[in-house]
Structure formats: structure tokens, C-alpha cells
Amino acid sequence: MILTVTLNPSVDRSYRVDNFQVGKIFRAQEENSVAGGKGINVTKVIKTLGEEVTATGFLGGKSGEFIEEELNKIGVKCSFIKIDGETRTCIAILDPVSKTQTEILEKGPYVSQEHVEKFLDNFNELSKSCNIITASGSAPRGVSEDIYVELINIARQNGAKLILDTSGEYLSKAVRAKPFMIKPNREEVEKLLNRKLKDIEEIKKAALELKQFGITIVSISLGSEGSIVACEEGVFRLIPPQIKVASPVGSGDSYVAGMAVGIKRGFDIVDAAILATACGTANAMYYKTGYVTLEDVEHLKNNVKVEKL
Ligand SMILES: Nc1ncnc2c1ncn2[C@@H]1O[C@H](COP(=O)(O)OP(=O)(O)OP(=O)(O)O)[C@@H](O)[C@H]1O
Ligand SMILES: O=P(O)(O)OC[C@@]1(O)O[C@H](CO)[C@@H](O)[C@@H]1O
Numbered sequence: 001m002i003l004t005v006t007l008n009p010s011v012d013r014s015y016r017v018d019n020f021q022v023g024k025i026f027r028a029q030e031e032n033s034v035a036g037g038k039g040i041n042v043t044k045v046i047k048t049l050g051e052e053v054t055a056t057g058f059l060g061g062k063s064g065e066f067i068e069e070e071l072n073k074i075g076v077k078c079s080f081i082k083i084d085g086e087t088r089t090c091i092a093i094l095d096p097v098s099k100t101q102t103e104i105l106e107k108g109p110y111v112s113q114e115h116v117e118k119f120l121d122n123f124n125e126l127s128k129s130c131n132i133i134t135a136s137g138s139a140p141r142g143v144s145e146d147i148y149v150e151l152i153n154i155a156r157q158n159g160a161k162l163i164l165d166t167s168g169e170y171l172s173k174a175v176r177a178k179p180f181m182i183k184p185n186r187e188e189v190e191k192l193l194n195r196k197l198k199d200i201e202e203i204k205k206a207a208l209e210l211k212q213f214g215i216t217i218v219s220i221s222l223g224s225e226g227s228i229v230a231c232e233e234g235v236f237r238l239i240p241p242q243i244k245v246a247s248p249v250g251s252g253d254s255y256v257a258g259m260a261v262g263i264k265r266g267f268d269i270v271d272a273a274i275l276a277t278a279c280g281t282a283n284a285m286y287y288k289t290g291y292v293t294l295e296d297v298e299h300l301k302n303n304v305k306v307e308k309l
Pocket of ligand 2 (some may be wrong): 103
């Protein structure tokens, strides 16, 4: 069983607006609301790939009920802590003409200390029966920036591998706690290391530098340019096939789902990264976040290129 953690889930609302501009009024050509937040997207893709998955984190209010209903519909086991506030909404404006994506992410509700403690107790229990754990995204108000450090330590004590996909202070604190794997994107690594990464050689160096913290797999994702993966077997570049992009929102989450499933199935890291790349690319072909089809993933997998750096 794979366990996914989403501390700050969201109802992801996307609008397709051709020729979007700041400061003007537009009518959307298409709108869509889905259960989202990074870890929820990971959950949906893991389920599509055919693995059993339990989802945990915090949920509250009507948005929380909507997310739980959507996950129940697809057969995900839910083990969320119910909070008093309302789960957030995040907005994405997708403009296929200018090929831009504008996002407005709410901070999320306030979570009390009592609920945080309940969550940690529950996480401790769940991680005893799940050997692969993904933990993704920002945390809502009231949750300490050290939360992922705590989760990494609990997972390790219980013999589980934790894959972390977060940013900012959460990431900066967590890398020192030696998670099994991290998957920042290029901008997140630039912030973390406080320097620009000009080319593939500099990204490779950054991946190896982060691996030195004691992290088994460091994967830096680069959108349409693929990803760089540093692991025990060496450093690899994964290059995805070219596709017609609808929305890459959630491609990083789909990539994490592919990695989690590959590792769960005992693939070697390069094969897990090929599956991950196919999932990230498959997600970018649709407007929905955290949405892939098995047919697309199978087809794309055969067209991912791997280079040893
Ligand atoms: N336009 C694209 N074409 C092909 N593959 C893509 C494209 N965008 C993303 N991918 C695939 O998905 C992976 C993850 O994408 P990306 O680097 O955009 O993640 P991210 O920034 O974490 O995204 P998010 O935070 O929205 O989930 C890439 O490494 C790549 O394999
Ligand atoms: O605020 P966070 O947790 O960093 O990111 C939230 C979010 O942008 O990430 C997902 C895409 O990866 C969306 O589903 C969601 O709205």
C-alpha cells in the first residue's frame, strides 16, 4: 500500500481564457473544478496506475467533503483529520494562445495544534503498514515549517521510504532530515541553493550537491525539458516526447506518482523515472490536474529518452 500526504489540499478551479491579460474582464471558454492539491493529484495518478493508495492530511468544510467524495468515487482509502476551517481553492488561468498559465494559490485554513498532533499520531500508525510514502505541497496555517522533518523521521523509524515534493522553507528544512527522495523543480532548487542554474551541467552539479545531504534519489524536474535524476547508479537525464500541451499543472505530481509506483513495484531507478516521465507528460496533455490515462502512459513510456550524464 502507498500512503500519500496532502497537508493543504485544494479544490483546483481552472479557466481556459484565450488571450488572457492582466486588468481586463474575460469570459471563460471552459471551466473545471477538481479535487486537487499536490498530494491529492499524486493519489489520483497512483490509483489510475493500478496501485492501492491511502490518502491522509487535513480536510475541512464543504470543499473538504467534495474532495473526500471524489477520492471515494475512485476507490481511494481516505484517512484525513477533519478540521474546523474550510479547505482552500486554487485558481489556474490557462491561455492556449499565449501558452501561459497564471495561478492564484490560497494560503489555506488554520489548523489547531490539537489537530496537528492527531494527524502525527495517525501518520505514525499509517506509516507502519505503508512502505512507500509521498508527501507533497505547502502546509496550511498553524502547521510548523518543520512538519516534513517530523514526517521523514517517523517514516524512517517505521521502515518506510518517503518521497518529498515541497518548496521554500519546508524543503530547506527537510533536506537535512535525509528523505528517501526529493523532486523539486528547477526554480525550487535555485531558491534552495540561492543561485541560478544556467544549464544541464549546473543542474547535474546541484542534484549531486543535494544528494550529499544523504538523500538517496534527487530528481530535478524541468517541465518540457524532462528531468535530471541523481541516484546510486549515476546521474541521468530523462527527455520526454513532444506533445500538444493543454495544461502542465500537476505534471510534477504525476511524475511523483510514477516514481512511487515504480519503486513500489521494485523497478530500478531509471525505469521508475521513465514511468514518472511518461506520467508527467501524460498529465500535460489534458486541462484537468492529476489526470492521466493508462493508454497514454504506456504509449509515452516507449518514447522517453534516457541519457547518462
Ligand atoms: N510540456 C511538457 N511536455 C512534456 N513533458 C512534460 C511537460 N511538462 C511537464 N512534463 C513532464 O512532467 C515532469 C514534471 O513537470 P514539471 O517540471 O513542470 O513539474 P512541476 O514544476 O513540479 O509541476 P507542478 O508543480 O505543476 O506539479 C517533467 O519532468 C516532464 O517529464
Ligand atoms: O500550495 P502548494 O501546495 O505548493 O501547491 C498547490 C497546487 O498549485 O499544486 C498543484 C499542482 O502541482 C495544484 O493542484 C494545487 O493547486
